Amino acid sequence: MKRVCVLGNGQLGRMLRQAGEPLGIAVYPVGLDAEPEAVPFAQSVITAEIERWPETALTRELARHNAFVNRDVFPIIADRLTQKQLFDKLELATAPWQLLSGRDEWTSVFQNLGELAIVKRRVGGYDGRGQWRLHSHETDQLPDDCYGECIVEQGINFSGEVSLVGARGHDGTTVFYPLTHNLHQDGILRTSVVFPQANIEQQQQAEAMLSAILHELNYVGVMAMECFITPAGLLINELAPRVHNSGHWTQNGASISQFELHLRAIVELPLPQPVVNSPSVMVNLIGTDLNYDWLKLPLVHLHWYDKEVREGRKVGHLNLNDSDTGRLSASLEALVPLLPAEYASGIAWAQSKF
Template sequence: MKPVCVLGNGQLGRMLRQAAEPLGIQVYPVGIDAEPESLPIAQSVITAEVERWPETALTRELANHPAFVNRDIFPRLADRLTQKQLLDQLNLATAPWQLLADKAEWPQVFSTLGELAIVKRRTGGYDGRGQWRLRANETDTLPDECYGECIVEQGINFLGEVSLVGARGHDGSTVFYPLTHNLHQEGILRTSVAFAQADAAQQAQAESMLSAIMHELNYVGVMAMECFITPEGLLINELAPRVHNSGHWTQNGASVSQFELHLRAVLGLALPQPVVAATSVMVNLIGTDVNYDWLAQPLVHLHWYEKEVRPGRKVGHLNLSDSDHPRLAAALNALVPQLPQEYASGIAWAVEKL
């Protein structure tokens, strides 16, 4: 089996490597400044855990690698302008939007999009960074350099947020996990809940939309699609051409994790429909020191990234899975006194979903 080089050596690359070990597959998460001659690049399949990267000796070599899967798709989806244009091209529902090119456009923006505008940098920006929620009297707070480098969307009064994680193989076959319900606070994913059986209508709509995107792009591997729930159906918020934070529950809640599924897809291995037999909850650990007392809970699986703990930084996650909802709720509630106070609301949200 060919080795896999993963452009990017953060936690996603680490978890891809962990998923590969039982299969006897060598995975090399590599930083963008790595020396190409130190890696088995010529013999490898190339994938990425990041959508954007600067030009370095490594990325210049990879740019011409014939086995760099999805190479030309990454820049298209990393730019929110071209990502939105793709959704419009496919007639897929998304929040009304436009390019924000000049300050003089604001009256027309609010006239067209409504009283709340969501400004997003075209490239970069994640976990709430590079985004602004603005009303008509707040536009002066937007930095001047944003004009021409941002899109602006209509603020959506959504009922909830869900994501769909799916995969497409080289042969065009697709498989999907059940929809995941997500809670974001200050733009950062805090908690996810995935049921073995999702709402049938929402699941069907989401699978249809993500299938259309992956087929149009001839995409291979795992892709995640974040959506708003509205009374009219799902609206696509953003796409991620990679394994995704909201799919971390699959490590302990599905027969095949999103990380193994991605490796199977890019290597041309079998892509069976993952089996999900129970409800799963994922709690992101953000700027929080590790506490091994969490392991006293029999349902808790700790995934620690061994990163320096800093405010706002994702340093790990906890997965819990059980078909017995009262037992799952009890395990979640038992974590509350073992975590900083800011986790209580996210855990209460998850318990309420059960």
């Protein structure tokens, strides 16, 4: 039996474990503070569900492990500065940006980047945390400890957000899912919609960009790339060197889920192109109590993370897919009264895509 240890024991590690069972792969998600002797890493392939981690007895041990796939890639992508430098090196389109070193740079920042500045911490920060949208009269809102630890980007006028989830094998083989359309609210992904046939021009551009990154880093496994849609084409926003929230629809909407695809890649199993036959929708469950009435709707697949429900916390997701978009839209409509009121706008957005 093949063994995989996942650094991190959140929902992504849990879903990797679930994906490994039918393949005969024993997947062990482990907390960062686990005792090394309690983790069967010696005979395992090592992967991670997070980009960065503190130094602990376990992470020190894993850092020396020869089978830690992408070990040297994580620091590059986990720091937004080195991530942006990678895009520039590969001449990939992004929003204009610069390092924000001190308060005295604000005048030149707005001269160079325009009237809206998007400030992001170089490391950490996710789901809208560690980010600020600032105009020139609002710069005092930025904490002092951000200077030298943040990048600043030009605020982009984009018409939509998409992500590309793909994988690369040890032999350099690459496969990709269709582009996923995403709706974010307050920096958190709320809803994703995907179609078997994406916009050809956007799909080709995204695959070319992500392929260049995967090959440059000699990356193995699943990676997600988030992009803005602009009149000039796609602009890369950020990378995730792991399975990704916007790929959760693949659990029920593709012949191979992103979790299975990642495991196949890192343990050198066959990596065929996943087949997607019907439109899919993923609804993130954020700070929402479990409601089994969702399952009264035959298209609904529930994925519950068994986490304490807290405001702003991702606690599960719902997947729906059907080749009949009318039936899919009707199921989404039937979900609305079974969810808190704030979900209605995201569901209406998804319905507008059909």
